[in-house]
Amino acid sequence: MGVDEEDRRPDADDPLEDVPQAALTALTDVRRRYVLYYLRDRDGADLTTLARVVSGWIGAESDAGLTTSADHDRLELELHHTHLPTLDDAGLLDYDAETNYASARSLPEPLSELLDRTSDLEAPAVERSSAAVDLPDEIPPFRAPGRVDSLRELVAAIERTATTITVFASEPHEELLDQFSTRNVEISHESLPAVADDGFVLVQQNGAALGSIGLDALREADRATVAPPWGDRGDSPAYRQFLSLFRETAFSTDSRRELLATTREIEDRAWRTGEGRLRAGFQSLSAYQSQLSVYRRLGSETDLDVHVYGRPDWTPPAVEGVRLHEEADDEDIGRVWFVVFRDTAAERDGAGRSAGGSDAAANRGSNSCALLAEERKPDRYFGFWTYDDEFVAEIDDYLAAAY
Numbered sequence: 001m002g003v004d005e006e007d008r009r010p011d012a013d014d015p016l017e018d019v020p021q022a023a024l025t026a027l028t029d030v031r032r033r034y035v036l037y038y039l040r041d042r043d044g045a046d047l048t049t050l051a052r053v054v055s056g057w058i059g060a061e062s063d064a065g066l067t068t069s070a071d072h073d074r075l076e077l078e079l080h081h082t083h084l085p086t087l088d089d090a091g092l093l094d095y096d097a098e099t100n101y102a103s104a105r106s107l108p109e110p111l112s113e114l115l116d117r118t119s120d121l122e123a124p125a126v127e128r129s130s131a132a133v134d135l136p137d138e139i140p141p142f143r144a145p146g147r148v149d150s151l152r153e154l155v156a157a158i159e160r161t162a163t164t165i166t167v168f169a170s171e172p173h174e175e176l177l178d179q180f181s182t183r184n185v186e187i188s189h190e191s192l193p194a195v196a197d198d199g200f201v202l203v204q205q206n207g208a209a210l211g212s213i214g215l216d217a218l219r220e221a222d223r224a225t226v227a228p229p230w231g232d233r234g235d236s237p238a239y240r241q242f243l244s245l246f247r248e249t250a251f252s253t254d255s256r257r258e259l260l261a262t263t264r265e266i267e268d269r270a271w272r273t274g275e276g277r278l279r280a281g282f283q284s285l286s287a288y289q290s291q292l293s294v295y296r297r298l299g300s301e302t303d304l305d306v307h308v309y310g311r312p313d314w315t316p317p318a319v320e321g322v323r324l325h326e327e328a329d330d331e332d333i334g335r336v337w338f339v340v341f342r343d344t345a346a347e348r349d350g351a352g353r354s355a356g357g358s359d360a361a362a363n364r365g366s367n368s369c370a371l372l373a374e375e376r377k378p379d380r381y382f383g384f385w386t387y388d389d390e391f392v393a394e395i396d397d398y399l400a401a402a403y
Contacts, residue, residue, distance in 0.1 A: 018110040026090040027118065031075070032083050034058065036092060037119055037193045039104040047084070047100035051076035052202055052209055056168060057192070060200035060214030066245070068211040119193060148398035151332045155374045158384040159250045162206050168192050169199025173215060185249060203245045211245050252382045253373075262371050262385055263339045267298065269367040270341040275303040276367075279399050281338040283375065285310035285326065295322055309333050309403065325403050333403075337381065340370040342396040347389070368392040 026032055034054045039045060045053075055075045059067035084095040084102055092111070094103040107115070148154060164186045167173055172189040192199055198215045253259065263280075270278045278298065282288040288295070288310055299306045299321025308316075311334050312326040327333040346366035370392045373383030386392060 018108075019114055020090070022090040023092060023111060026086050026092060027114070029083065029086075030058065030122075031078070032087055032092075033115070033118055033122070035079070035083065035087065035102070036115060037122075039093060039102065040115070040193065041191070042104060044101055044103040047076055047080055047102070048072075050084075050102060051079055052212070053168060053192075054079070056200040056202055056212030059212055060198060060216070065214040065217035066211060067213075069209050071211070072209055148394050151336045151338060151372055151395075151398075152374050154395070155250070155336070155372055155383055159382070161250070162186075163249045164188070164204045166190055166202045166204075167199065167215075168202060168212075169215060173199070203249075205249070213245050250382065250384050252380065254380050256379070259337055259371070259373055259381060263337075266339045266341050266369050266371055266385075267294065269343075269369055270304055271298060271302065273304075273341075273343055273345065273367045276344045277305040277307070277340075277342045277396060279307045279309070279338070279340040279396065281309040281333055281336060283310060283334055283337055284313045285316055285324075286314040288316060289314055292316065292319070295319060298322075307399075309338075309399075327403065330403075335375050337373045337375065337383070338371060338395075340392060340395050340399065341368060342392055343368040343389075347393075370395050 027036075031054055034057055035050055038050065038053055038057075051072050055067045055071045059065065059071065080097065080100065084093070085097070087093045087102075088095040091105070092107065093105050095101075096103075165188075167187070167189045169189070170192055200212045200214050201218055202212045203210045267278070270276060280288075280291075280295070282291070285308075288308055295306060295308060296319050298304055299319050302321075304321070306322045307325060308322055309325040309327060312328055316324060325333075343366045346368065350366075366389050368389045369385065369387045371383065371385040372395070373381040376382050
């Protein structure tokens with residue numbers, strides 16, 4: 001039996017009837033759709049901007065909630081070689097591969113309506129990533145190693161670093177400004193279509209993108225725990241994501257709880273690693289008194305080489321595995337709260353790899369990290385944290401030589 005000719009004709013209510021097949025094929029990829037969403041209210045954008053925006057947008061919707069500069073670089077290559085040429089061939093935009101610039105096109109009504117429909121459905125349609133939530137290994141070094149003359153000079157050098165954050169979202173999210181008010185950053189907002197439930201924040205230092213973090217994860221970072229390393233700290237991926245992106249960004253605070261939360265994160269990494277060198281400066285040894293039980297376990301139940309520094313306004317008991325440094329007249333010790341963990345095992349494993357050796361432990365990343373905060377006014381601190389291995393090694397070497 002033949003098919004009735006009436007059945008062969010497209011449904012008059014079919015919204016895809018007038019959309020070219022090449023355009024439909026191009027729109028099957030979420031990255032291409034996000035490029036078009038971004039360009040709908042703009043004349044165009046350069047390749048780097050598109051890579052940063054699209055990767056941040058998709059990353060904010062993933063389980064990890066975080067993207068790094070390496071994610072941006074990978075997507076930039078994919079956009080340049082695949083996605084933007086595909087969109088150009090489909091007549092959805094104009095891409096100049098010589099200048100790396102994508103120009104928006106005025107889309108016919110059926111295509112515009114189709115984008116309206118897909119954008120309404122996009123948030124639940126984006127596949128949630130199963131990527132492990134961990135500090136990214138691909139974050140670029142902050143700076144080349146150099147000479148450390150004092151802890152306070154390091155804080156001042158970070159203060160001179162230009163850090164900018166851009167809130168990409170449909171609304172400015174003014175409530176976030178309070179969270180950034182204690183950080184030495186410039187803040188801007190760029191409107192995005194309300195495709196996903198929320199937006200993201202892009203972090204840049206001296207013009208280079210460090211990565212992005214979803215606004216939901218950024219809000220959760222404010223609920224950091226101060227439980228000891230072996231306690232029930234709960235799952236705090238958002239806080240670790242926050243720390244990974246805002247390292248080497250100067251901050252000011254009058255909250256010792258904020259400093260203690262970051263201190264606990266560093267102590268936790270040292271505890272989980274179980275070896276290496278941990279240096280903690282409490283300014284005055286009387287401040288060490290409330291942390292004595294924590295450092296007693298760090299010193300006696302691990303293979304860590306633990307050092308504690310402070311002005312001698314209290315006489316602590318001897319603690320197994322903890323070496324005490326009493327510095328009565330030193331400005332750095334008296335004014336700087338610091339916690340420095342150097343993962344010497346990771347350094348050793350790295351040297352073994354360079355020499356052609358093999359070690360299962362070599363497969364894990366380094367846990368080196370440090371926090372420095374100078375008390376410039378009573379209970380008012382200005383400082384930074386870092387996860388850069390070479391920078392941490394510089395600070396550790398300085399403390400070893402100076403004290």
